[in-house]
Amino acid sequence: KWHLGSNDGRLPNDQGFDEWFGIPRTTDEATWSKSPNWSTDVVPLEKIMEGQKGGKSRILRDYDWEQRRLIDREITRRAVSFMETQAKRDRPFFAYVSLTQPHLPTEPNPDFRGKTGNGDWADMLAEMDHHVGLMLDAIDRLGIGEETIVVFTSDNGPEYVKPWDGWAGPWRGQYFTHLEGGIRVPFLIRWPGKIEAGRISNEIVHGVDMFATLATLCGAKTPEDRPFDSLDQSEFLLGKSEKSAREGFPIWCADRMQAIKWRNYKLHLYQQENMFAPPMKLPVPFIINLYTDPREEKPTVDTWTVGPMLKIAAEFEASVKQSPLIPMGTPDPYRPDRSK
Template identity: 75%
Template sequence: MLWRFTERFGQRDLTSISQEEVLEFLMNLRMALILAFVSAFSLMPTYLLAQTSRPNILFILTDNLGYGEVGVYGGGVTRGAPTPRIDSLAREGMRFLNFNMETQCTPSRSSLMTGRWAIRSGTHSVPFGGVADGLTQWEVTIGEALSEVGYATGYYGKWHLRNHDGRLPNDQGFDEWFGIPRTTDESLWPSSPGWSADIMPAEEMMEGRKGEKSRPLGVYDVTQRRLIDAEITRRAVSFIGKQAQSDKPFFAYVALTQPHLPSEPNPTFKGRTGNGDWADMLTEMDANVGQMLDAVDRAGIRENTIVIFTSDNGPEFIRPWDGWVGPWRGQYLTALEGGIRVPFMIRWPGKIAAGRESNEIVHGVDMFATLAQFGVAKVPTDRPFDSIDQSDFFLGKTEKSAREGFPIWCAERLMAVKWRNWKLHFYRQDNMFDPPVMNPVPTIYNLYTDPLEKKPTPDSWVVGPSLKIVNEFEQSVKQHPLILMGTPDPYRPGTPQ
């Protein structure tokens, strides 16, 4: 500014400069500065321009929560404990009646992370007995996609996609993480008769940061099982508060461990309802979700934060921790609706209409493409990508989902195909311990007239569009072979496994 003033008036006596000349000079300088700013802003990279409007994302994933457990899906008080904080997401956002996941924990978490059917990436089954497992480093996660465009990323809770360095959350796109690398039933091991760490080492809680090795924090036993969701919530709340003060949007992926067996509440909630451990656990879960929602409000970022609440698959089958599927039949590890249809609510004030609900089909695999669209991030183009962008549907620009159906695997077995309101079953299996039995001919169920999937319908024309889904998948496998379970790093397409 001094340079400009000197250039204009430097050769004149200051007493000879009129007030009108000074005002004109200042107005011209103001316009020049505005034009310079606009010019610089227009030359800024697109991803930097978008960053100021990118939403924060709080993704809350529960473990084995059945369709009928929380209040707005028919549970809550009918299960012994109201869930007002979770239910508020339906009132303030959108509730889905036909949101689907894969049939078990590891595959559902894999498809959420990669936007690909888990059978493609060698994560089609829960790994038992210490077998090789996990996502290869070749896979691109939603954490990596959002991190690449400037998001701060945090993962808190159950991972279940490998328990060794190289395949933990901090190796797969997350700036920091805390939780368990495998699953919660292993917390029973240390107190089981005959167990020995020499035979099967106990699972440990872990934490890590990007670029560093994760470190163990102690054995995950029943005592820690009761405490862990409180710690997951505490760390998530801290991350939200810290990142809200930064100049970066955040992606907080919070994988609570409840109500996976053993479904035991935190000691501070024990006996709270008077209706048993299950109701106390449900009250604890609702309170933990409430803490995270309060953290968003306290940070003043409610309007620019997407909040999602869902489950990884259907409920427990093993008593006394068995859950409830509402109007459906079946549990996890089956292709019945109770195994795959889960609660799902999303809130984004001013963007997603409050109180809206839909029975249109959406699958968890669609979260990658949809969240990437909201975050202005890229999706992989060098591999089969099963995720469908549902952003227009979520935002109310259309009342129709972009998905009409999907294949249903249990492990490596194609169990069924869901298309619109029909299910085509290739196998019959009523619960996780029943052996799957191949049907002589595929059986067809109309989910509108037979939600329990007990009365086959003669609508054989449905076989055509259902098999089209199968054929499209099989054609993609011919060009891009499946990654086998236990494939080591480094993996590259076309290399021997």
């Protein structure tokens, strides 16, 4: 999904991409077509779209239940075609491939239904594995493997709504919460000859760190006229350092800081069990040691960790004074004040 605005001016071709194909919002809207009370006269279906830089994006077809099953195959085909074109032209490229699986509804492509014998979830994972494999095979076939950085990760933890709820292993919680199950996701990176294969680490890397990291790895410079949350993780990923450049971060949900994470500790400022539960501000915040309590149920007496976590909060507050938060509901386009 794109999910950064679905109106003209906010679509990918308006935000720096040369071309795009996909859905502007989110996959759960495909379920509307199966709702007995839904009517396109009341709420139209989301559209599958494509666009080019400098032009207006166009609608291809409705994103209904059937298209939900088929779209990842088309996304993969187009991604491979894009890479083939760029490799033929000997041009560097950046491809953001946002597969819709395993977002709800977890409906596999008909060619994968029943393939694993373990239900739709397993079939859908097999489908996703197949599509990722096709893209990796294309990179190797085109002879650009050693020049191509591949990152495989997710935007959040598992779903809460049944029957599509997922599993976060030993961690408690789902997305839309500050619990580890909602924010901790796999992160895999491949760069043959540069990044050691098979290396495993439990160090903290944040999604926002990809901006500064990829800029460094590609020899680009980041602007110096604005603050960035992104930290350069190139030394860590290249194996030049065993430690991440990041020790912690504030955990922001909606319009509030709900927790702070530092190393293997987390300071809980709010309590929220799931996406539908109201966030309750704690009268007395408590600290969790994630090594000994991955389910975040037993406050620890390691109160000395408050120091580094309050430092993270102070740094965040200082950055907000320099660059104020964008109020929810602010019209787009938004231009930050760079006079400070």
